[in-house]
Amino acid sequence: MSKVQNAVVGSVRTVLGWVPSQWLPGGTPDPLIARRAAVGRQASRLDGPLKVAGKARFAAEVAVERLTYATLVHSPVARGRITHLDTSAAESAPGVNLVLTYRNMPRIESPALISLSDFSAVGNSALPILQDAEIRYNGQVVALVVAETQEQADHAASLLVIGYAPTKPTTRFQDAQAEARTPESLLVERNHVSVGRAERELARAAHRVDNHYRTPWQNHSAIELHALTVIWDGEDSLTVHDATQMIAPSAVVLAKLFGLKKDQVRVLSPFVGGGFGGKGLWDHQIVAIAAARLLGRPLRLMLTREGVYRIIGGRSPTEQRVAIGADGDGRFTALIHSGHSVMPTYGACPEPFTLGSRALYRAGSFEMLQHHVDLDVVPNTFMRAPGEAIGSFALESAVDELAHEMGIDPIDLRLRNEPERHPISGAPFSQHARRQAFTDGAKRFGWERRQREPGARREGEWRLGLGCATGSFPYARMPGASARITLRRDGAAVVACSAQEMGMGTATVQTQHAADRLGLPVSAVVFKLGDSALPAAPMAGGSSQTASVAGAIIAAAAKLTGELVRLAGNDSPIAGLRAGEVHLVDGGVGAIGDAARHEEYRSILARAGREEITVTATGSPPLEMLKYAMHSTSAIFCELRVSDATGEIRVDRLLGSFDCGTILNPQTAASQFKGGMIMGLGLALTEETLFDERSGRIMNPSLADYHIPVHLDVPEIEVMWTGIPDPRSPLGARGIGEIGITGVAAAVANAVFNATGRRVRELPITLDKLL
Amino acid sequence: MAIRVNGTEVDPPEDARVSLLDLLRERLQLTGTKVGCNQGACGACTVLLDGNRVLSCLTLAVQADGREVTTIEGLADGDGLHPLQAAFIEHDGFQCGYCTPGQICAASAMLREVTEGVPSYVTADLAEEHITLSREEIRERMSGNLCRCGAHNGIIDAILQVATEKAA
Structure with missing residues (x-):
C-alpha cells in the first residue's frame, strides 16, 4: 500500500464530496426500504433441513471414483534449509502413489497477494510454495504424501526422513519491535x-x-477443517470442491497459476463449515492441485487440526x-x-x-x-x-x-x-x-x-x-459483484451468483430480497450460489457480502425491468411507460403510483412467445462508501x-x-x-x-x-x-x-x-x- | 460378524487402523458425521454406539463389530425429521451446519442419560433418581460439542423444547 494509493483515495473522496447525492448510488434511498414484504420478516434457514439431516455436502464429502488421499508434512524448524531428504521408505510403503517435495513439485508462482485494488488477488503469502529447500517458518509445508487410503498416506508420511540445518529465527515480538516498519x-x-x-x-x-x-x-478455529477434493479432467479442465470463502477469486487465481483459461477452472463451495476469515487460498490447495495433476487421479486433502494451526495464519x-x-x-x-x-x-x-x-x-x-x-x-x-x-x-x-x-x-x-x-x-x-x-x-x-x-x-x-x-x-460493498436473474413464464425466478454460504444465511436472505425486488412470493424464487460457473460475486469478507450481492440483484432487476418493458410492447397496460416509470410488483410490471396499470410476467412472456428471460448485471460502483x-x-x-x-x-x-x-x-x-x-x-x-x-x-x-x-x-x-x-x-x-x-x-x-x-x-x- | 449401521449390516474394514469415523465417511459415504479434529476434542463426529454417544474419531471401526451404530442419517424414523432436528431448525440452533449432526446425536443420547438418572458435574444431588433438566444441566452435558458459529443459545433452546415435550 503506497503513497499513491493514499493520494488516489483521498482525491476520489474530495471529488465525491462535491458531487450531489442524487447522482450517486444510494443518492435516492432504495425503494424497497419503504415497501418490503419478505425482507425483515423472520424466516428459518432454507438450507436448514439439509444441514440438520447431515445432507449438506461439504468440500471433503463429494463422492468421486478412483479417489486418492493426501497428507501434508510440516517443518519442525522455523528458519533454515532442508539438507537431507530421503523419500524412499515412504514411496515404497503400501498404497503410496506419490511423495511430493520441492524436488518434484512443478515450478509454480505464488498467488498475487490480497489487495483492495485487485479483487481477484487472494494470496495470503508471497513465499514460494514447495519450490526450494528453504524453510521460512515453523510448520511450513515440506511434503505431500498421496496414497490409496488416508491410513496409508498418514503412515507413509511418518516414514519420510528429512534433515534440516536450522538458522536462528526471529520469533519474539519484543525483539523485532525495534526494526518495525511503518506502512503508508x-x-x-x-x-x-x-x-x-x-x-x-x-x-x-x-x-x-x-x-x-x-x-x-x-486462530479462527472453524469446526470444519480446511479441505478440498480435486478433479482434473485431462490437462486442461480442473474442478475443485473447496472449503473457501472466496469462490470466484480462487477460480481466477488457480487458472493463472496452472496455466488454464478462466472457463477451464470451476471452484464449487456450496457449504462452508465456518470461515471467519480463515478459509482463503493457502498453500495446501496449490500443492494438492499440483499433485492431482501429476498423478492423473482425483485427490482429497483434509488438513489435520494441527495442520490448520501450522499453515493457516490467524x-x-x-x-x-x-x-x-x-x-x-x-x-x-x-x-x-x-x-x-x-x-x-x-x-x-x-x-x-x-x-x-x-x-x-x-x-x-x-x-x-x-x-x-x-x-x-x-x-x-x-x-x-x-x-x-x-x-x-x-x-x-x-x-x-x-x-x-x-x-x-x-x-x-x-x-x-x-x-x-x-x-x-x-x-x-x-x-x-x-x-x-x-x-x-x-x-x-x-x-x-x-x-x-x-x-x-x-x-x-x-x-x-x-x-x-x-x-x-x-x-x-464490493465493486464488481454480478448476478443473473432468470424469469420464467410460470412466474418463478432463479437468481444466481457465486456467493458464499458459511452460516450467514446467504441464500435465505437473498431469496427474501429477490422475492421483494421482483414482486414475487418467496416460494417462487430460488437463489443459487457456491459455484464459480455462476456470475462472479466477491469474496465473503468485511461484512460486505449481503450488500454486494444485493447491489448486483438491484442492477439485474433494473436490466430485467428494461427488457420487460420492451417485450410488453404497445398492447400492454404499461405501454408507453419507460423503465424508470415502472416497478416490479405483484408478479408483474406496474406503473409507479398507478396500480391500475399492471401486467403480470406470465402475460408479458406469453404474448412475446418467450419461455423465459435471462439477464446478468453488475452492481453499481460503491461510491456511497x-x-x-x-x-x-x-x-x-x-x-x-x-x-x-x-x-x-x-x-x-x-x-x-x-x-x-x-x-x-x-x-x-x-x-x-x-x-x-x-x-x-x-x-x-x-x-x-x-x-x-x-x-x-x-x-x-x-x-x-x-x-x-x-x-x-x-x-x-x-x-x-x-x-x-x-x-x-x-x-x-x-x-x-x-x-x-x-x-x-x-x-x-x-x-x-x-x-x-x-x-x-x-x-x-x-x-x-x-x- | 458385522457392524450394523442405521439398520444395515456392513463388513468391518480389513485395515484395523480405520476409525469408525472414516468407515462411515469414506467407505460408506455417510458424510453426515463430521470431522473437526480427529482428536476427540470437538464432538463433531459424535454417533450412537448401541444407543450411547461416542466420538467416532476415537473409535476404531473394528470396535463396532457386532454392535449397532446410529448416525445422523439414521436418527429419524423414516424420511421425516427427528424432533431434535426440527427443533434445531425452529430455534436456529446452527449457522454453518457443520457441528450440527454431532450436536443432535449427542443431544439425543444425552436426553436418554438424563432419564436413566446419570448425574453431571452440575447436578446438585448425585443420588437423586429424577434429574430436572435445567438449562445449566444441558449446557454442561453438551459442552463436549463445540460450535464456532456461536449457535449455543439456539442449541440449548432446541434441546430444552424437545426435553419438555417428551416429559409432558
Missing part, C-alpha cells in the same frame, strides 16, 4: 492520522489516561497505546492510538486496530499510527473484525478508565463525545443512531443497577460487576462474577444493542450477532495461540488446548437493534457479521474492573491475572 496505508485508509497537536493537548489536559494494552495470537498479536485527554466536562481534547502488530514482509494482511478509533469519538486532536513487526511465522491473516475486534478492546478500556478517573458514568462520557460527522474525514454519516442503541440497551439491561465503586457487590465468594463498551465496523461515513455500531453490556478463591470469571449476562440499518431476517441476524459476541467472549477470556518463542512453534495446535467458548461458558445472550434503514445502502442494510464481536472484550474487561477493581490490559483475562 492500512487497507484503503491512510496509516498516519495527525489532527492538531495531540501529545501537547494530552499533556495539558485536565484529565488523562495513557496506557498500553496487549492482545495475543488467535489474528496478529498487538501491543497498543491508547491515550485520551479530556477537559473538565469530559470532552476529549486528545485521542492517541498507536502500536505494533505482526505482518511479515511476505504477508498481505495488516491488523488495522486503529481504524475503529477514527470513527467513534469527537476529539480536539488525533494522533494515530501503526507499525508492522516482521517475524518468521506463518503469515497472519484477517480474522473476524480484523482491527476493530482488538482495537476496540484498547480504546474502550481506556474510555472506561477515564470515566472512572473522572467519576462519570461511562455511557455518559461516551455520549458527551458522540460525533455529528465522521471525526477525521468530516464526511456526513449516512445514518447513525448509536445514542439510541446505548440508551435502549442500557434500559433493557438494567444499567442503573451498576455500582460506580468497583468491588461493591458481592455474593459469597463471588464479586459481581457490570461493564459496557461500544464498537464500530465500516460498511462495505467514499462519500458518506457508513458504519455499523454497537453498545455491548456485560454482567459477570469473579471468584475470590480461584479468579474464575463467569459471564452471567451479555446484551448487544446494534445500529446496523435494516435487519433483513431477525432470526438469522440475531444468530450472526450472538455468534460474534460469543467469539468475543473467547477473545476476552480464553483464546490464545501460544508460540514457543525459541522455536517459533505453536504449542497448542488443537481444540483441546486452544480454548473456544463451550456451552457452559455461554450465557443466554440478548440482542436488539434500532432497525433504522440506512438511506444510502441497498435495502437500507449495513453489515452485521463483524460488529457482534467488536466491543465485547472491552465490555468484559470493564465488568471485571467493576467487579474487582483490577484493570487487566492484556487479553485473554485468565484466572492468573486476577489472583
Whole structure:
C-alpha cells in the first residue's frame, strides 16, 4: 500500500464530496426500504433441513471414483534449509502413489497477494510454495504424501526422513519491535492520522489516561477443517470442491497459476463449515492441485487440526497505546492510538486496530499510527473484525478508565463525545443512531443497577460487576459483484451468483430480497450460489457480502425491468411507460403510483412467445462508501462474577444493542450477532495461540488446548437493534457479521474492573491475572 | 460378524487402523458425521454406539463389530425429521451446519442419560433418581460439542423444547 494509493483515495473522496447525492448510488434511498414484504420478516434457514439431516455436502464429502488421499508434512524448524531428504521408505510403503517435495513439485508462482485494488488477488503469502529447500517458518509445508487410503498416506508420511540445518529465527515480538516498519496505508485508509497537536493537548489536559494494552495470537478455529477434493479432467479442465470463502477469486487465481483459461477452472463451495476469515487460498490447495495433476487421479486433502494451526495464519498479536485527554466536562481534547502488530514482509494482511478509533469519538486532536513487526511465522491473516475486534478492546478500556478517573458514568462520557460527522474525514454519516442503541440497551439491561465503586457487590465468594463498551465496523460493498436473474413464464425466478454460504444465511436472505425486488412470493424464487460457473460475486469478507450481492440483484432487476418493458410492447397496460416509470410488483410490471396499470410476467412472456428471460448485471460502483461515513455500531453490556478463591470469571449476562440499518431476517441476524459476541467472549477470556518463542512453534495446535467458548461458558445472550434503514445502502442494510464481536472484550474487561477493581490490559483475562 | 449401521449390516474394514469415523465417511459415504479434529476434542463426529454417544474419531471401526451404530442419517424414523432436528431448525440452533449432526446425536443420547438418572458435574444431588433438566444441566452435558458459529443459545433452546415435550 503506497503513497499513491493514499493520494488516489483521498482525491476520489474530495471529488465525491462535491458531487450531489442524487447522482450517486444510494443518492435516492432504495425503494424497497419503504415497501418490503419478505425482507425483515423472520424466516428459518432454507438450507436448514439439509444441514440438520447431515445432507449438506461439504468440500471433503463429494463422492468421486478412483479417489486418492493426501497428507501434508510440516517443518519442525522455523528458519533454515532442508539438507537431507530421503523419500524412499515412504514411496515404497503400501498404497503410496506419490511423495511430493520441492524436488518434484512443478515450478509454480505464488498467488498475487490480497489487495483492495485487485479483487481477484487472494494470496495470503508471497513465499514460494514447495519450490526450494528453504524453510521460512515453523510448520511450513515440506511434503505431500498421496496414497490409496488416508491410513496409508498418514503412515507413509511418518516414514519420510528429512534433515534440516536450522538458522536462528526471529520469533519474539519484543525483539523485532525495534526494526518495525511503518506502512503508508492500512487497507484503503491512510496509516498516519495527525489532527492538531495531540501529545501537547494530552499533556495539558485536565484529565488523562495513557496506557498500553496487549492482545495475543488467535486462530479462527472453524469446526470444519480446511479441505478440498480435486478433479482434473485431462490437462486442461480442473474442478475443485473447496472449503473457501472466496469462490470466484480462487477460480481466477488457480487458472493463472496452472496455466488454464478462466472457463477451464470451476471452484464449487456450496457449504462452508465456518470461515471467519480463515478459509482463503493457502498453500495446501496449490500443492494438492499440483499433485492431482501429476498423478492423473482425483485427490482429497483434509488438513489435520494441527495442520490448520501450522499453515493457516490467524489474528496478529498487538501491543497498543491508547491515550485520551479530556477537559473538565469530559470532552476529549486528545485521542492517541498507536502500536505494533505482526505482518511479515511476505504477508498481505495488516491488523488495522486503529481504524475503529477514527470513527467513534469527537476529539480536539488525533494522533494515530501503526507499525508492522516482521517475524518468521506463518503469515497472519484477517480474522473476524480484523482491527476493530482488538482495537476496540484498547480504546474502550481506556474510555472506561477515564470515566472512572473522572467519576462519570461511562455511557455518559461516551455520549458527551458522540460525533455529528465522521471525526477525521468530516464526511456526513449516512445514518447513525448509536445514542439510541446505548440508551435502549442500557434500559433493557438494567444499567442503573451498576455500582460506580468497583468491588461493591458481592455474593459469597463471588464479586459481581457490570461493564459496557461500544464498537464500530465500516460498511462495505464490493465493486464488481454480478448476478443473473432468470424469469420464467410460470412466474418463478432463479437468481444466481457465486456467493458464499458459511452460516450467514446467504441464500435465505437473498431469496427474501429477490422475492421483494421482483414482486414475487418467496416460494417462487430460488437463489443459487457456491459455484464459480455462476456470475462472479466477491469474496465473503468485511461484512460486505449481503450488500454486494444485493447491489448486483438491484442492477439485474433494473436490466430485467428494461427488457420487460420492451417485450410488453404497445398492447400492454404499461405501454408507453419507460423503465424508470415502472416497478416490479405483484408478479408483474406496474406503473409507479398507478396500480391500475399492471401486467403480470406470465402475460408479458406469453404474448412475446418467450419461455423465459435471462439477464446478468453488475452492481453499481460503491461510491456511497467514499462519500458518506457508513458504519455499523454497537453498545455491548456485560454482567459477570469473579471468584475470590480461584479468579474464575463467569459471564452471567451479555446484551448487544446494534445500529446496523435494516435487519433483513431477525432470526438469522440475531444468530450472526450472538455468534460474534460469543467469539468475543473467547477473545476476552480464553483464546490464545501460544508460540514457543525459541522455536517459533505453536504449542497448542488443537481444540483441546486452544480454548473456544463451550456451552457452559455461554450465557443466554440478548440482542436488539434500532432497525433504522440506512438511506444510502441497498435495502437500507449495513453489515452485521463483524460488529457482534467488536466491543465485547472491552465490555468484559470493564465488568471485571467493576467487579474487582483490577484493570487487566492484556487479553485473554485468565484466572492468573486476577489472583 | 458385522457392524450394523442405521439398520444395515456392513463388513468391518480389513485395515484395523480405520476409525469408525472414516468407515462411515469414506467407505460408506455417510458424510453426515463430521470431522473437526480427529482428536476427540470437538464432538463433531459424535454417533450412537448401541444407543450411547461416542466420538467416532476415537473409535476404531473394528470396535463396532457386532454392535449397532446410529448416525445422523439414521436418527429419524423414516424420511421425516427427528424432533431434535426440527427443533434445531425452529430455534436456529446452527449457522454453518457443520457441528450440527454431532450436536443432535449427542443431544439425543444425552436426553436418554438424563432419564436413566446419570448425574453431571452440575447436578446438585448425585443420588437423586429424577434429574430436572435445567438449562445449566444441558449446557454442561453438551459442552463436549463445540460450535464456532456461536449457535449455543439456539442449541440449548432446541434441546430444552424437545426435553419438555417428551416429559409432558
